[in-house]
Each structure stands twice: as structure tokens, then as C-alpha cells.
Amino acid sequence: MKRKDLSSIEREALLMELLTRLLREEISSGQVLRQLRRDVLGMSQTQYAELVGISRRSLSDLEADKASPTLALLNQVLRPLGLQTGLVPRNRGLRERLLTVDKSST
Template sequence: MKNQNSKEQLMIEGLKQVWAGEKTEGELLRYLRKEILGLTQQQYSQLAGISRRTLSDIENGKIQANSAVLNQAFKPLGLKLGLVPRFENHWQQLLSTN
């Protein structure tokens, strides 16, 4: 079992990969489900309140789930969809302290 700091670091690294376009939301969901929670698809789908088939389809990029379904899928991980900048300079402006 991983400690809380390593779990948080895994989540941050995974989010960075999504933001950089290196990982899809589905790939992130699979990664976090396995690495942070250590759950099977069946266990996680019950926790999230979605079908195992829907979870599998999201993780494998087989469907473009709507925001309500994605929010439901990511809720057990403490994540939700949001608006993020597409351009690096916008990220820098957003994260800079003035």
C-alpha cells in the first residue's frame, strides 16, 4: 500500500501527463484506479456508481462520455472536469503570482 504522499505525487504526475497531451482522461482513470486505489474495474465501477462496461469503455477510449458520466467516474478520486488553458503561455499566466 502506498503512503498518502506517494499517492498524491502519482495523481499530480498523471494530471500533468493529461495536461501535456501524453495521456487521455481514460488512461489517467485506469492508472489512478490501479495505482492509487488498487481496485478492479468491478470494484471501482460500484464505488463510482457506473457500470463496469462504461468504465472499461472510458478507460480504453471507446466512448466519448459526457461530462456528467466523467465526473461520476472521477469522483471517488476527488477529481472533476474543469476548464483548463490550451496554450502554455496561458498556463504560465494563470500559475504566476502577481
């Protein structure tokens, strides 16, 4: 897939949309990784796997939510996207409140 020439504002908007959908459990973390890799970086799985120092198969498993990676591996894979792993409430209501608080502060 050819890289889309997104402006920094468009990249940030896409990231915020994907993270919001992730917190609402509308998409998986693997789907977020795949979409950012393709739509923001315009890279194939092979290219991105080489960039982050893992096998293409490992990246494929992460994107398909079939892997049980360590936090170190997740941070290694997310680093080029400007992301890191963090703590998120398991309770859906708390996550929704976080999203609401975030929107009201912007």
C-alpha cells in the same frame, strides 16, 4: 492487481505527475483514470464500476477512451479519486504556460 500502500505524499505526487502528463498530451484521460483506479485505489474494473454506479463495460470504454460521456457521468466516475472535470485551454502553449506558472508558485 493488489493495492500499493502509497503514502498521502506519494498519492499526491502520482496524481500531479499524471495530470501534468495529461495536460502535455502524453497520456489520455482514460489512461489517467485506469492508473489511479489501479495504483491508488487498488480496485478492479468491476469493483470500481460498482462503487461509482456504472457498468464495467462503461468503465472499460472510459478507460479506453472509446466513450463520449456526459459531464455528470465523468464527475460521478472521478469523484472517488478526488477529481472533477474542468476547463483546460485547447492551445498547447497555454497549457504549458499554466504548468510553468504552477511550478514557480510551489
